[in-house]
Amino acid sequence: MAERMIVIGGDAAGMSAASQARRRRRDRSDLEIVAFERGNFTSYSACGIPYWVSGLVEDRDELISRDPRTFRDEFGIEVRTRHEVTAIDLDRREVIARDLDGGGEVRAGFDTLVYATGASPVQPxxxxxxxxxxxxxxxxxxxxxxxxxxxxxxxxxxxxxxxxxxxxxxxxxxxxxxxxxxxxxxxxxxx
Ligand SMILES: Cc1cc2nc3c(=O)[nH]c(=O)nc-3n(C[C@H](O)[C@H](O)[C@H](O)COP(=O)(O)OP(=O)(O)OC[C@H]3O[C@@H](n4cnc5c(N)ncnc54)[C@H](O)[C@@H]3O)c2cc1C
Missing domain, CATH: 3.50.50.60 (FAD/NAD(P)-binding domain)
Known part of the structure; x- marks a missing residue:
């Protein structure tokens, strides 16, 4: 059975780790890579958000370097967008995620876990x-x-x-x- 790497967070850190793992283990039947992202996008430039807000960047897609389909088709990395990881069960080596559209709970086992959820603004x-x-x-x-x-x-x-x-x-x-x-x-x- 293939090993599975789970990545939580589908932006710079998470998808760099996923891509690097794929470069080292090219055989998809040897290493399965699954990324959970609670938002709609992967590998985007947060740095460009102010320029999108100001209007200097007109098209949102200019800020996306790789979308989930590219990760799947070209890199064999499955991305589950709109899935928020809510818990990690270390005893069973599983992540537990909420499907933000379907509403259900998803469990996925891992051999390797990468936690790359970034830093959120502090909201009072x-x-x-x-x-x-x-x-x-x-x-x-x-x-x-x-x-x-x-x-x-x-x-x-x-x-x-x-x-x-x-x-x-x-x-x-x-x-x-x-x-x-x-x-x-x-x-x-x-x-
Ligand atoms: C407005 C702005 C301007 C910036 N400008 C620059 C710049 O000019 N130069 C520079 O070097 N850096 C800049 N940065 C910083 C840079 O964008 C960050 O350092 C970089 O995005 C960090 O990448 P990351 O993958 O660690 O985290 P993030 O980019 O924060 O990604 C984390 C991802 O994890 C997801 N996530 C979080 N919790 C969960 C969960 N429980 N389940 C599933 N998914 C989850 C989030 O939705 C997010 O997509 C800027 C950031 C911002 C916000």
Missing amino acids: EWARDDVSGVFGVQTLDDGAALIGWLEREPRPRHAVVVGGGYVGVEMAEALVQRGLKVQLVEQADQP
């Missing part, structure tokens, strides 16, 4: 549930959600960006370019 307690118009920026899905909000009517006119690291500054610039009045809040002395 009060902003987690019923408050609309609050966004973090990590994934392309986050970018799509923000753009959807900016394009609704009546058009949002003011934005507050919390955090003056480079991501915050790039997002502030992008929002200015879209015509919003932007305030950037940073706890340190300088952005």
Whole structure:
């Protein structure tokens, strides 16, 4: 039976690990590789999100370097998008994932596990549930959600960006370019 490598997280780290594993073990019947990604996209450029929001990058697909079909057809790597891993059963060596569209639970056994879920923006307690118009920026899905909000009517006119690291500054610039009045809040002395 083939060994199985499971990857959690389908962006830079996870899909680099999956691709590198495939380069080393080309025979698909020797190593099966399955990646779980809770969003809709794989191997995207999060770095490009501010330029997509600003309009400089017009087409979202310009930010995607390899989609799930390419991984499957050219690399023999199966990607299950819209599957969120909710637990890891170490005794049984299984990951447990929720199918975000079908609603069911999926279990998959692993010999090797790569955990590459990235770093999520910290969202304050009060902003987690019923408050609309609050966004973090990590994934392309986050970018799509923000753009959807900016394009609704009546058009949002003011934005507050919390955090003056480079991501915050790039997002502030992008929002200015879209015509919003932007305030950037940073706890340190300088952005
Ligand atoms: C706006 C912005 C601009 C940036 N600009 C630059 C730059 O100019 N230069 C630079 O070097 N870096 C930049 N970065 C940083 C760079 O994008 C990250 O370092 C890189 O994306 C990290 O890759 P990763 O695979 O570790 O994590 P991520 O890209 O965060 O990917 C993690 C993936 O895991 C998925 N995931 C999370 N939890 C689960 C789960 N439970 N089940 C299934 N899937 C899950 C997420 O949906 C996501 O797709 C930028 C980042 C942002 C957000």
